[in-house]
Amino acid sequence: MSVPLLQLEDVHYRYPDGSAGLAGCSLSVSRGSRNALIGANGSGKTTLFQHCNGLLRPATGRVHYAGTPVDYGRAGLRALRSKVGLVFQNPDRQLFSASVREDVSFGPLNLGLSDATVAARVEAALQAVGMDDLAHKPVQNLSFGQKKRVCIAGVLAMEPELLVLDEPMAGLDQAMQEELLAVLDGLHRRGMTILLATHDIHFAYRWADRIHLMAAGRCCASFDAPALAGHEAELAAIGLRLPSVIGLERQLRQRGLLRGAPPIHSCSALLAQLQQEDC
Amino acid sequence: MSVPLLQLEDVHYRYPDGSAGLAGCSLSVSRGSRNALIGANGSGKTTLFQHCNGLLRPATGRVHYAGTPVDYGRAGLRALRSKVGLVFQNPDRQLFSASVREDVSFGPLNLGLSDATVAARVEAALQAVGMDDLAHKPVQNLSFGQKKRVCIAGVLAMEPELLVLDEPMAGLDQAMQEELLAVLDGLHRRGMTILLATHDIHFAYRWADRIHLMAAGRCCASFDAPALAGHEAELAAIGLRLPSVIGLERQLRQRGLLRGAPPIHSCSALLAQLQQEDC
């Protein structure tokens, strides 16, 4: 197996006010994969993410990026943060500029790139998230879903290798979720490694290559998404149930209603399959 | 049919900055019912809610409460607002005091009740939302879900007849959602009428007695939740699909796998039913 792109080993972190952040967290993300991190509020997902690009530094334990340990000096952090793009949950707390274009240019300008390069990257990033038509708009006139996409563009413009998103689907209505999903799929096809946090086991099962479960500051299980059915106990330990599509698929296969199709990842896919086999 | 508790008739409203709020919105909520209002972000749900307790006044159209038109004088608004409790989406924008008990006492004190009555109501409201054990904690140390419950307690302490909640489930993880749902079920059993906004058609189908669809500032369809299957076209018009459980149930019934059970409202209930009939 090749070297993982990002690897945390037994990371411990405690906030200055004494509250625990991470307690022996290990996680490995391989290049080009789609990773969903599942955990309740307060399980340490955000703390983990802030370790991914050096915003927080482990008290003990190691963080490796592309096989080398993270260097927490200024140059090292610069390099790491340009490779690991972090999109926070609340757009209103990460967009500061008056206009969309200006905000997206914040990161690449800080990289010290030339104006022409920055301009080109800003346009490319806006296009990747489908916001090029709205680039001149003031940020505060955008919808919540559009703001989320601007946040992603702001990180993409730094051309990271790994995109880390904290609860990207939270607060989005169905149409916006589908738009955002299309953006993520596009990025993944172009080779981007993605790690995102979610509450939603159904979404994780449908979308991810690999699922990581998190509770009480540690990553308590990691497995390939199709193997989810085998991890019912670990899910139950963090208060989640298997997506019902797994049970339904099993029941229908037992009754011979579904034939040799590959595993099905959502109830709507299951329905589509049933209808198709019906014909 | 008895007089609806709340009724909007052809309400139009436009914000001072010119953006449209409501455009011919009609809605009727009957006493004791559970109502889910479904619509995308920006469809006017929040504006509608602000009409429910007189925070906004229709430019044209009428609002009736318990059969009488709303009186927008001071006394009329006081009466209306003590009967229609409004819980906003963001707890950080509606909690005034850092002390949980103080904040919950705010509404009943505004009603001019005696200190003893207020104290009793505060305790009852905190108990109803399951926050009586945590009431000694300062608001800033509560989780997001706990803050939401404090907001609800603050409204319950005014003993409203109609509880209106804007996106109560947004931002909550699964455990918190289940806690909140239990709170809402308890209130409904005690006779409270509930109207809530949501993005989530699955949740609405599972929870509500009556579903209202909203788009572009008007309520474009209202129907009893079990009749959802018959409204595929209206759903499609606002960009939503039928919950897949409806299609699955239909398929399974056609194949004789489900017997005389009443309509099933979620995939997990469907799975449970299948497993049960299997035995």
Place this chain on the structure above:
Amino acid sequence: MHIMEGFLPIEHAVGWSVAAAPFVAWGIRSVNRRIRENPEQRMLLGVAAAFTFVLSALKLPSVTGSCSHPTGTGLGAVLFGPAAMAPIGAVVLLFQALLLAHGGLTTLGANIFSMAVVGPFAAYGIFALARRLKASLAVSVFLAASLADLLTYVTTSVQLAWAFPDPVGGFGASFLKFAGIFALTQIPLAISEGLLTVVICNALARF
């Protein structure tokens, strides 16, 4: 720069409280009038106080490399008016004493006088004067914020020197002592605060 709890003799502590009281009282009357005209102002004042508190907890990179905190009074005076800044500043200073042990209760009057009266009025006056003299917005804002910061610190030095005249050189020598010691941190801070306020106003102007 806050004078700590217990530092001033009792006559001075009382005296400065008496001196600050009319300004705060006048400020309260003025904001009460604003609230009567527009009830939303009640919320605005409370939120503005929180804003000022949080802003003054911001660590600024200072010219000398050390970090220090802005007073925020200059920006506050320009945004909310000097009259509102007296009650807002009084609450912020009280909270700094109660939540951070920064300043004190017996010295609250003296601190209010320097930071919630002199600072905001100086900022407002300097801003108005600079605008009248046709200085650009940026220059006016810079002068208002940095000079208000400096005047605040001069006032504090006066308060300390008055309370503790030098046994050899009297008030003047004492003033030079206090002003000299705190100049080390305060002058770079005043410049940083001026620059920051300009950046804030530039950003605000674009929204």
Place this chain on the structure above:
Amino acid sequence: MLIEQSAYANRWRGVAPQAKGLFALGGVTAAFVAAATPAAGLGVAALLAAVTIGGARVSPLLYLRVAAPALFFLAISALSLAVSVDGGGLQATAAGTHQAAVVATRSLGALAALLFLVLTTPLSDLIALLRRLRTPEVLLDIMVLCYRTLFVFAAALQDMRAAQAARLGHLDRSRLLRSLGQMAAHLTLQVWQRSHALHLAALARNNDGPLRFLGSRHPHARRDAGLAGVAALALVLLAWSGR
């Protein structure tokens, strides 16, 4: 905020705020009374610190961390009191040293009294106490809203700083200043949005005037205040006799 943590977690949190206020007042008075004799002043300070740490069970480490900035101010200021500029040189005079000692012990005593109060009493309780003392209503409203909102803003600020740092906004001093300015401007805009939202929320809960709340009940308020009054009086008398 360390003081917050202690105020909600100490053993005397439930004691009526008027009792704690009374004792703190006694402490400040004792500090001023005893100051003429530095030894007595130090005694008052030590006693107050002992009561806070021993009685209310505030962690000594936390106590020191909270006191540190004030002690730093005290050290510099007392030093400048002790020395005089004479001709071209600095020298310590007897009068100056005595004055410095008096001021330092008084400040230590008064600081210890303040710390006793704030480390044992949540700010909500202190605001409720100020309400009983008939503080002007508008100041109380500002206090209540400020106390609630400052945590919201502090969290927002923390998130914004992290977001800027993640996009390399804090790499050097000029970028840092620019980033901080943008952040503060963004926060400034929120002042109006938030106050509007709070206004609506208050209207929705039938408010049309000052913000009123039910104070927390302290079943033994009278007994607490009586005990605290006696303790405060004893402290002042002790300081008087020791000076």
